Amino acid sequence: MRRGICPKCGQANIRCARNCSYWHGASTTGEMRVRVTPQPLSTEVSSLVDTYVCVSCGYFEQYLMSAEAIHAIAANWTYCPPQPTT
Ligand SMILES: [Zn+2]
Secondary structure: OOOOOOOOOOOOOEEEEEEEEEEEEEOOOOOEEOOOOOOOOOOEEEEEEEEEEEOOOOOEEEEEOOHHHHHHHHHHOOOOOOOOOO
């Protein structure tokens, strides 16, 4: 989607907003929180978020921009293994 093509409908009609929101998640439980101030609590990881929207079908994707937040998630959240398709 970041390459300009919608993975759902195939249209090249994507809009993006960089750093448009702020994500906070508890570093150990993965509980997601919405806060109105940009300062995270000590138990949280946080990241600016880039959002991509397909204006043909409405599908959207969001990406955490903080490598530190992604690293904390990789270290603490439950691994989701690939599932065979039938
Ligand atoms: Zn689409």
